[in-house]
Amino acid sequence: xxxxxxxxxxxxxxxxxxxxxxxxxxxxxxxxxxxxxxxxxxxxxxxxxxxxxxxxxxxxxxxxxxxxxxxxxxxxxxxxxxxxxxxxxxxxxxxxxxxxxxxxxxxxxxxxxxxxxxxxxxxxxxxxxxxxxxxxxxxxxxxxxxxxxxxxxxxxxxxxxxxxxxxxxxxxxxxxxxxxxxxxxxxxxxxxxxxxxxxxxxxxxxxxxxxxxxxxxxxxxxxxxxxxxxxxx
Amino acid sequence: xxxxxxxxxxxxxxxxxxxxxxxxxxxxxxxxxxxxxxxxxxxxxxxxxxxxxxxxxxxxxxxxxxxxxxxxxxxxxxxxxxxxxxxxxxxxxxxxxxxxxxxxxxxxxxxxxxxxxxxxxxxxxxxxxxxxxxxxxxxxxxxxxxxxxxxxxxxxxxxxxxxxxxxxxxxxxxxxxxxxxxxxxxxxxxxxxxxxxxxxxxxxxxxxxxxxxxxxxxxxxxxxxxxxxxxxxxxxxxxxxxxxxxxxxxxxxxxxx
Numbered sequence: 001x002x003x004x005x006x007x008x009x010x011x012x013x014x015x016x017x018x019x020x021x022x023x024x025x026x027x028x029x030x031x032x033x034x035x036x037x038x039x040x041x042x043x044x045x046x047x048x049x050x051x052x053x054x055x056x057x058x059x060x061x062x063x064x065x066x067x068x069x070x071x072x073x074x075x076x077x078x079x080x081x082x083x084x085x086x087x088x089x090x091x092x093x094x095x096x097x098x099x100x101x102x103x104x105x106x107x108x109x110x111x112x113x114x115x116x117x118x119x120x121x122x123x124x125x126x127x128x129x130x131x132x133x134x135x136x137x138x139x140x141x142x143x144x145x146x147x148x149x150x151x152x153x154x155x156x157x158x159x160x161x162x163x164x165x166x167x168x169x170x171x172x173x174x175x176x177x178x179x180x181x182x183x184x185x186x187x188x189x190x191x192x193x194x195x196x197x198x199x200x201x202x203x204x205x206x207x208x209x210x211x212x213x214x215x216x217x218x219x220x221x222x223x224x225x226x227x228x229x230x231x232x233x
Numbered sequence: 234x235x236x237x238x239x240x241x242x243x244x245x246x247x248x249x250x251x252x253x254x255x256x257x258x259x260x261x262x263x264x265x266x267x268x269x270x271x272x273x274x275x276x277x278x279x280x281x282x283x284x285x286x287x288x289x290x291x292x293x294x295x296x297x298x299x300x301x302x303x304x305x306x307x308x309x310x311x312x313x314x315x316x317x318x319x320x321x322x323x324x325x326x327x328x329x330x331x332x333x334x335x336x337x338x339x340x341x342x343x344x345x346x347x348x349x350x351x352x353x354x355x356x357x358x359x360x361x362x363x364x365x366x367x368x369x370x371x372x373x374x375x376x377x378x379x380x381x382x383x384x385x386x387x388x389x390x391x392x393x394x395x396x397x398x399x400x401x402x403x404x405x406x407x408x409x410x411x412x413x414x415x416x417x418x419x420x421x422x423x424x425x426x427x428x429x430x431x432x433x434x435x436x437x438x439x440x441x442x443x444x445x446x447x448x449x450x451x452x453x454x455x456x457x458x459x460x461x462x463x464x465x466x467x468x469x470x471x472x473x474x475x476x477x478x479x480x481x482x483x484x485x486x487x488x489x490x
Binding site: 116118119137141142143144145146147149150152153156163164165166171173174176177 | 280283284289305308309310311312314317318319320322323324325326327334335337338341342383386387390391393
């Protein structure tokens with residue numbers, strides 16, 4: 001199973017990028033499952049199911065931080081995708097907290113940023129950009145060459161090693177390199193761990209425990225299925 | 234890398250048939266138009282150029298630089314991409330004075346050389362005819378000024394060897410003059426256009442139909458002469474527009490050609 005985690009600010013174009021990617025991966029005979037993590041409203045799972053006929057799932061995180069929920073449920077999510085017969089799991093995160101990064105070691109982390117958010121946006125982002133493997137700049141047809149280049153220079157400054165892609169995802173332009181990156185990405189094996197240390201906080205995820213899976217944590221938890229529960233002493 | 238030529242190798246039409254045109258070569262300094270009805274595949278063609286398609290787009294075209302396949306490194310690395318594209322939707326979003334804005338771009342592109350800012354502004358002003366000041370705010374620019382500055386910035390500071398212009402013709406630019414000036418920069422300029430002036434002042438035009446390159450027409454000597462007449466009509470319309478905009482009335486004798 002390959003794990004692709006896609007994050008980025010709301011309405012930056014994550015879904016359009018993933019739809020484009022999904023279409024191309026399916027054409028190349030990959031089997032895809034799609035998991036959407038959002039706080040209170042999402043219809044993307046239905047869109048993917050309807051358009052591509054692939055297994056989809058969504059999780060509402062309610063009062064919890066979406067990246068927090070991501071850590072708790074991703075292990076279960078991979079098992080679910082496995083059972084569904086997928087060989088690539090696409091995870092789309094709500095991406096509300098820019099201090100966190102939901103990317104997993106051994107998986108592919110994609111951050112989607114719209115160039116129309118202002119030239120300084122990359123400089124304002126932390127790990128969600130600096131720990132990504134690929135940064136996709138979307139809506140490139142709407143903005144001047146100058147602003148595009150300043151935006152890109154900002155990304156390079158924050159994340160010198162990230163692979164920067166420019167895309168007009170609605171029209172599927174500039175998506176192929178991402179598809180290749182996913183195909184080259186190794187299978188995810190062994191214990192799942194976050195790429196980055198989470199920000200300071202008071203729960204076991206927030207204090208920096210990187211293990212994936214609710215079994216590894218204390219406090220207010222949840223599994224992929226079912227409600228929140230408390231585990232502790 | 235110096236780009237001397239771009240070669241487009243034909244793929245297939247929307248219905249999957251081989252394209253009638255098998256090969257088109259663009260040389261440095263060429264001005265080329267892409268024409269055809271709406272939905273005929275004009276934008277698809279410049280998408281292919283912009284992406285340096287290698288048989289991996291729906292049209293199956295391939296685009297070569299200097300006769301060679303384009304390295305993935307160049308195709309995938311926006312920083313190395315030698316193409317600037319300006320569409321009818323492209324605009325500036327910054328609310329900065331023009332001077333600060335251009336300086337920001339020059340800083341990351343060309344080590345902030347100050348003379349480039351003046352050079353860009355001069356070119357923009359030559360293109361638009363409505364004077365832009367360095368102190369103007371970007372958001373105060375008119376449609377014509379914005380268009381002119383977008384092009385000038387891409388040409389001078391962006392300095393990309395290939396510029397794709399997707400239906401950017403509109404009010405406020407004297408097209409024939411703009412084309413003459415832009416030719417001086419020795420770029421490859423590719424216009425997607427419905428405009429007779431731009432088309433007839435191009436070196437050749439690619440005619441699109443049903444997603445395919447139907448034929449390539451080199452601008453004939455007769456067309457070049459006709460272009461001068463078309464230009465006169467176009468300029469007449471532009472002058473009329475200016476007069477109407479400034480509240481004047483129009484006399485019949487002004488419009489009898």
